[in-house]
Amino acid sequence: MTKISVLSGNKTIGGTFIRIDDGEKVLVFDQGIRFDIFRRYYTDWIIPLGVMELRKLGILPKEEWYEHVQDIYITHLHLDHLGALSNIPKPISVHMPGRTVYEEVAKKRWERSPSWLNIIPQSYYVEIQDVQPLSEDKNGVLPIPVSHSAFPAMAYVYFGKDKTVLYTGDMRVNGYLDKRGVKKLRGGPSLLEYMADQHDIHIDVLLIEGTNFGSDRMPISPEDSLEIIKKIITHNDQVIVTTHYLDVEFLLSTIKLARDLDRGCYVLSEPVAKILHMLGINAKINVVEEFAVTPEYSSITLQEVFEKPSVLIVSYYEIVDLCRKAGKIILGKNVASIITEPEPSAEEMVEYEVVNRWLLRSGIQPYRLRVSGHYYPYEIYKILKTIRPKQVIPVHTEHPELMKVVNSDYSCFN
Structure with a gap:
C-alpha cells in the first residue's frame, strides 16, 4: 500500500517534507528549511551553531524522517524546498x-558565505543527480517542468503500486514565456x-x-508586471531592476523588454551573468566591470552605463554597492529602481526599508513590485x-482550510 506522509509543510509556507512509503521503496520529496521557526530564534547577530541545533529547533528535518529513505527529489533550489x-x-x-546551476553557481556562493548558509552544500556521502524532464526514472518518478521564480523547477508524478501521486512543488499557472519559450528553456x-x-x-x-491563499496582495500576473516595468523604463533615463539570480524567466523577459525599447542592458551581478552564459544567452549584454568579471561578455564601466538610456540588472547583493559607487555619476539624471521581492524573502534576508534609504539618499526613485512565483x-x-x-x-500554505472553502465544490479535498 502506498503511504503518503506530509511530515512538514502541511500548515506552513516552506519547510515541506513529503515521505512516500511504498513497500520496500521509500522516497522523499523536498526537505526544506522552516524559515517561520528560524525567524523566532535567530537575527543578524544571533546565528545558528550548526545542523544539530537547527534540527533540535525543528528548523531542519528530524534524523528519523530519513530512515530507510533511498532517494530524495528536490523541486527547485529555493532553500525552503532544497x-x-x-x-x-x-x-x-x-x-x-x-545540477549544473547548483554546483557552478548556488553551491559556490553558499560555500563562500560567512553566514549560516555555508551549511547548505551536501556532505561527501550524498550523491547529486540531475533530473531529466519528462523522463520516468527507475523509481517510477516523472519530472514535469513548471514555471516558478527559481529556474529550473519541476513537479513530480510518482507511479506507485496502488496510487499515482502528483506533487506540484511551487508553480505558476501563467509564466513569463510563451509556449515556444517554455519548451526551449x-x-x-x-x-x-x-x-x-x-x-x-x-x-x-x-x-x-x-x-x-490568505494573502492580501493584489494578484499581479507576469504580463501585468511587464506593462508596469515598461512604463517605468519609458519615463526614466536609467532603470535599475533587481532580480533573484535564479528567476530566469523574469530575467529573460526584462532583457527582451529593454531590447524592444532600444535601451542598453547591463548586468551588475556575476551570478546572473553566469546563469545567462550557462543558458546560452547570446543577446547584446555587457557586464559592468566594477561588479562582475565574466569573460563570456564584454565589459563596460559604470560611468559609461549612465551616459545613455539603459536598464541595469542587479541582484539584491549589489544594489547598495551600486548606490555607493554611483555617487556623482547619477546627479541630474532621472533614475528609478524596481525592487522585485524574492521568494522566499527570508532566504535573502533583504531589508527593504534599509535598501530604500540608500536609494533615496542617492536620488533614485524606488518602486517595489512583487512578481509571484505561485499561482493565485x-x-x-x-x-x-x-x-482531475x-x-x-x-x-506549503498557512491556510489549508481556505483552500477547501474556495473549492467547496470539490469533495476530493482532504
Missing part, C-alpha cells in the same frame, strides 16, 4: 533539476499543458501548494479541472 543538504544523515541519492511543456494531453495518466492524490487562488479551478485528481492534499 533545505540543508548537510542535514541528510546517511548516503542517499538526491535528484534535483539544474525548460525542455518540455508546462505541467498543465502536459497533463491536458495525457489522458492515460490518472492522478489519485494531488499534493498542491497554496502559498497565495482563483487559478486553482483551472488546475483541478486539468489534473481523486484526492487533494494542500501543502
Whole structure:
C-alpha cells in the first residue's frame, strides 16, 4: 500500500517534507528549511551553531524522517524546498533539476558565505543527480517542468503500486514565456499543458501548494508586471531592476523588454551573468566591470552605463554597492529602481526599508513590485479541472482550510 506522509509543510509556507512509503521503496520529496521557526530564534547577530541545533529547533528535518529513505527529489533550489543538504544523515541519492546551476553557481556562493548558509552544500556521502524532464526514472518518478521564480523547477508524478501521486512543488499557472519559450528553456511543456494531453495518466492524490491563499496582495500576473516595468523604463533615463539570480524567466523577459525599447542592458551581478552564459544567452549584454568579471561578455564601466538610456540588472547583493559607487555619476539624471521581492524573502534576508534609504539618499526613485512565483487562488479551478485528481492534499500554505472553502465544490479535498 502506498503511504503518503506530509511530515512538514502541511500548515506552513516552506519547510515541506513529503515521505512516500511504498513497500520496500521509500522516497522523499523536498526537505526544506522552516524559515517561520528560524525567524523566532535567530537575527543578524544571533546565528545558528550548526545542523544539530537547527534540527533540535525543528528548523531542519528530524534524523528519523530519513530512515530507510533511498532517494530524495528536490523541486527547485529555493532553500525552503532544497533545505540543508548537510542535514541528510546517511548516503542517499538526491535528484534535483539544474545540477549544473547548483554546483557552478548556488553551491559556490553558499560555500563562500560567512553566514549560516555555508551549511547548505551536501556532505561527501550524498550523491547529486540531475533530473531529466519528462523522463520516468527507475523509481517510477516523472519530472514535469513548471514555471516558478527559481529556474529550473519541476513537479513530480510518482507511479506507485496502488496510487499515482502528483506533487506540484511551487508553480505558476501563467509564466513569463510563451509556449515556444517554455519548451526551449525548460525542455518540455508546462505541467498543465502536459497533463491536458495525457489522458492515460490518472492522478489519485494531488499534493498542491497554496502559498497565495490568505494573502492580501493584489494578484499581479507576469504580463501585468511587464506593462508596469515598461512604463517605468519609458519615463526614466536609467532603470535599475533587481532580480533573484535564479528567476530566469523574469530575467529573460526584462532583457527582451529593454531590447524592444532600444535601451542598453547591463548586468551588475556575476551570478546572473553566469546563469545567462550557462543558458546560452547570446543577446547584446555587457557586464559592468566594477561588479562582475565574466569573460563570456564584454565589459563596460559604470560611468559609461549612465551616459545613455539603459536598464541595469542587479541582484539584491549589489544594489547598495551600486548606490555607493554611483555617487556623482547619477546627479541630474532621472533614475528609478524596481525592487522585485524574492521568494522566499527570508532566504535573502533583504531589508527593504534599509535598501530604500540608500536609494533615496542617492536620488533614485524606488518602486517595489512583487512578481509571484505561485499561482493565485482563483487559478486553482483551472488546475483541478486539468489534473482531475481523486484526492487533494494542500501543502506549503498557512491556510489549508481556505483552500477547501474556495473549492467547496470539490469533495476530493482532504
